[in-house]
Amino acid sequence: xxxxxxxxxxxxxxxxxxxxxxxxxxxxxxxxxxxxxxxxxxxxxxxxxxxxxxxxxxxxxxxxxxxxxxxxxxxxxxxxxxxxxxxxxxxxxxxxxxxxxxxxxxxxxxxxxxxxxxxxxxxxxxxxxxxxxxxxxxxxxxxxxxxxxxxxxxxxxxxxxxxxxxxxxxxxxxxxxxxxxxxxxxxxxxxxxxxxxxxxxxxxxxxxxxxxxxxxxxxxxxxxxxxxxxxxxxxxxxxxxxxxxxxxxxxxxxxxxxxxxxxxxxxxxxxxxxxxxxxxxxxxxxxxxxxxxxxxxxxxxxxxxxxxxxxxxxxxxxxxxxxxxxxxxxxxxxxxxxxxxxxxxxxxxxxxxxxxxxxxxxxxxxxxxxxxxxxxxxxxxxxxxxxxxxxxxxxxxxxxxxxxxxxxxxxxxxxxxxxxxxxxxxxxxxxxxxxxxxxxxxxxxxxxxxxxxxxxxxxxxxxxxxxxxxxxxxxxxxxxxxxxxxxxxxxxxxxxxx
Numbered sequence: 001x002x003x004x005x006x007x008x009x010x011x012x013x014x015x016x017x018x019x020x021x022x023x024x025x026x027x028x029x030x031x032x033x034x035x036x037x038x039x040x041x042x043x044x045x046x047x048x049x050x051x052x053x054x055x056x057x058x059x060x061x062x063x064x065x066x067x068x069x070x071x072x073x074x075x076x077x078x079x080x081x082x083x084x085x086x087x088x089x090x091x092x093x094x095x096x097x098x099x100x101x102x103x104x105x106x107x108x109x110x111x112x113x114x115x116x117x118x119x120x121x122x123x124x125x126x127x128x129x130x131x132x133x134x135x136x137x138x139x140x141x142x143x144x145x146x147x148x149x150x151x152x153x154x155x156x157x158x159x160x161x162x163x164x165x166x167x168x169x170x171x172x173x174x175x176x177x178x179x180x181x182x183x184x185x186x187x188x189x190x191x192x193x194x195x196x197x198x199x200x201x202x203x204x205x206x207x208x209x210x211x212x213x214x215x216x217x218x219x220x221x222x223x224x225x226x227x228x229x230x231x232x233x234x235x236x237x238x239x240x241x242x243x244x245x246x247x248x249x250x251x252x253x254x255x256x257x258x259x260x261x262x263x264x265x266x267x268x269x270x271x272x273x274x275x276x277x278x279x280x281x282x283x284x285x286x287x288x289x290x291x292x293x294x295x296x297x298x299x300x301x302x303x304x305x306x307x308x309x310x311x312x313x314x315x316x317x318x319x320x321x322x323x324x325x326x327x328x329x330x331x332x333x334x335x336x337x338x339x340x341x342x343x344x345x346x347x348x349x350x351x352x353x354x355x356x357x358x359x360x361x362x363x364x365x366x367x368x369x370x371x372x373x374x375x376x377x378x379x380x381x382x383x384x385x386x387x388x389x390x391x392x393x394x395x396x397x398x399x400x401x402x403x404x405x406x407x408x409x410x411x412x413x414x415x416x417x418x419x420x421x422x423x424x425x426x427x428x429x430x431x432x433x434x435x436x437x438x439x440x441x442x443x444x445x446x447x448x449x450x451x452x453x454x455x456x457x458x459x460x461x462x463x464x465x466x467x468x469x470x471x472x473x474x475x476x477x478x479x480x481x482x483x484x485x486x487x488x489x490x491x492x493x494x495x496x497x498x
Contacts, residue, residue, distance in 0.1 A: 026080045032387050033082040038075040039066055047077025058471050060369055064398045073384040076393075083391040087399055089426035091381040095373050095392055096426075097434040103128045104374040104391045114220050115230050115239050117246040121295030124439065125303060128374075136296070137439065139281025143274045144439050149446060150345050152194050156450040157342050159190045162203050164454055171487035176464050178482035179316050181206075183309035183451070188214060190447055191304040195274040196256050196297065210252055213245035214301055220245075221302070222474035246298075253297035257290060274300060300440075307367040307476055308444045312451055313483045314365035315358060318412045320463045320485070325414060326456075329353055330490075333456045348449050354456075356414035358448055362430040363400040364412060367476045370395035371432050397477065399427040460488045 026045060042050045055062050063085065066074055072088040086092065095101045108126045113119050120126045124140065127133045142148065163186040170177050185202040188211055192198040202211040220242030223235070230239045260275055264283075278293055319326040336350045337343065373392045378385065386392070401409045405427040406416065415421060431438035438444075455461075464484035472480045 029080045033075050036075040036384055037070040041077050049078050060397050064401055067398055073382055083393050084386055085393045088382045092394055092426040099130055099435045101373040102130060104372045107372045114224060114246060115243055117243045119246060120299050122292055123295035123299035125299050140277055140439060143277035144443060149443055153345055155194050156447055159186055160451045160454045164458055166203055167487055171459055171489050173486055173488045176484055176486055179485045180313040180479060180482040183312040187305035187309045191301060195300050197271055197273055209248060213248045216241050216245040249298055250294050253294045257293055304440055308448055310367040310476055310478045311361060312448055313479055315361040315452060317479060317483045318361055320461055322412055329357055330456050333453050337457055343450050343453055351449060351453060354449055354452060356417040359417040360412060360414040363428055366396050366430040369397035369477055396429045458490055460490050461485050
């Protein structure tokens with residue numbers, strides 16, 4: 001017993017010594033950053049975390065209040081880690097436009113796997129090593145060339161027409177439905193076909209195994225942000241479903257890869273889609289890294305459908321709240337398209353006000369609120385010295401809502417993006433900026449224009465009263481209540497011809 005007591009005392013002493021040394025280390029780290037503006041730390045050890053834990057509101061708006069109070073460079077303390085929020089156009093230009101500042105391994109490493117199952121791995125979005133990223137980007141760039149994208153108009157039209165047919169079934173002015181759900185289904189169908197040659201038919205049934213698996217993974221992605229949730233007894237069923245869903249997605253992806261690779265080897269003419277381009281590039285590089293290819297398969301499904309669905313839903317929400325803008329936009333669509341069903345690339349170029357509306361929607365409601373970089377060497381931004389080895393956080397959501405960058409920032413005003421309006425100077429980056437900007441941004445905006453143009457051409461829509469228009473950050477920013485709508489057919493669209 002005495003020996004056990006002595007051992008226990010020794011362990012307690014070692015623990016107290018380790019804790020004391022850790023506290024000294026935290027104090028040392030704090031001292032390195034205390035010259036940077038920021039809210040007072042509520043706890044020596046936890047830093048700003050207790051403040052954030054108490055907040056039930058949308059966290060980005062809370063940080064926006066800090067930005068207005070403390071300025072464009074703000075520190076955020078959490079234990080021994082200090083992140084610095086950069087809301088300065090000069091800082092955005094410096095750090096995002098240059099390839100020398102890598103993505104933060106700690107932040108992006110968290111989505112390498114999901115509940116222990118490989119998720120985005122070393123795909124195009126998450127890979128931090130610049131050479132590895134550059135090789136992947138070089139391989140995929142041809143699949144996002146303007147020539148290839150112009151060839152996608154047939155698929156955009158086809159899938160958007162299928163959405164219109166589903167919406168016609170609801171367009172009695174009484175049925176209530178979630179616009180977000182419908183947009184998620186159509187964008188999933190589009191990315192599946194144009195990127196990987198898959199016909200998912202999620203518009204007809206999103207509970208079939210593959211679309212359901214994508215939905216479950218998105219749920220898991222939202223939940224994983226809460227520390228230790230996977231170990232809580234009530235979450236075991238969800239965690240199991242998410243892991244099974246990830247295995248299903250990777251299994252289907254592997255089947256697609258094997259079938260396409262065999263077709264290419266047998267000399268069959270393969271569609272120039274993302275998958276073919278990846279496989280051709282992989283063969284040229286001689287890497288044969290199927291796990292990395294699967295990482296990008298998952299990345300394109302997750303990033304390639306949900307973000308555009310969120311943007312489309314937010315655009316519908318904003319237009320329904322601003323009937324004068326909606327009327328002007330429908331007039332443009334009527335003028336450019338008339339009763340045409342098939343929209344071509346030339347039509348998209350003429351829909352200039354629609355482009356402005358979509359850009360303004362991204363300013364106020366960017367599905368991806370920002371990005372993160374890692375600073376390896378000390379740097380001075382806006383006169384503030386930032387120590388080496390610091391996580392830098394950039395937010396297009398916050399900068400898009402700051403009075404110093406946009407006049408009357410909370411007003412939805414598409415004329416901010418008219419041809420003669422002053423261009424935003426490194427304070428608007430919904431697809432990020434520089435070499436790590438989103439490879440699919442032109443693709444996404446072509447897709448969004450086709451879907452929105454057809455919706456505006458065919459229907460009048462109104463928002464269901466009583467719903468919340470709050471935002472939620474669940475990995476991407478989305479409308480909390482899903483944009484509940486009612487539809488009626490538009491009179492000018494009744495004569496649509498095939």
